[in-house]
Amino acid sequence: MPAAAAAAVLLGAAAAIPNAATATTAQTVEISGFAFKPAVLDVAAGDAITFVNHDQEAHTVVAQSGAFKSSGLDTNDQWTVRISKPGKYPYFCSLHPYMKGTIVVRAARGMH
Numbered sequence: 537m538p539a540a541a542a543a544a545v546l547l548g549a550a551a552a553i554p555n556a557a558t559a560t561t562a563q564t565v566e567i568s569g570f571a572f573k574p575a576v577l578d579v580a581a582g583d584a585i586t587f588v589n590h591d592q593e594a595h596t597v598v599a600q601s602g603a604f605k606s607s608g609l610d611t612n613d614q615w616t617v618r619i620s621k622p623g624k625y626p627y628f629c630s631l632h633p634y635m636k637g638t639i640v641v642r643a644a645r646g647m648h
């Protein structure tokens with residue numbers, strides 16, 4: 537679907553249902569204690585996924601497939617990624633490769 541058509545559909549839905557949830561949702565992965573929490577995050581395609589580092593140590597977020605890669609996140613740094621293609625995305629911290637997580641991306645809402 538062309539982007540313009542998708543936007544028109546979303547606007548129409550929002551107008552018809554006041555206070556309806558927006559098409560995408562903000563999702564957060566907290567990094568603390570050298571772990572990604574939650575370790576497995578279920579999102580819809582296009583959702584904004586924000587990683588927040590609460591540790592005193594720097595961390596990164598790197599997809600095993602190479603689909604995404606953050607720069608180094610210092611204490612309290614945030615990094616946001618949106619994944620448009622449904623699938624399972626295992627990732628790790630390149631500084632501490634034993635730190636692992638998975639993002640599971642479902643098809644976007646309303647596009648079954």
Ligand SMILES: [Cu+2]
Binds near residue numbers: 594595596629635
């Ligand atoms: Cu790390």
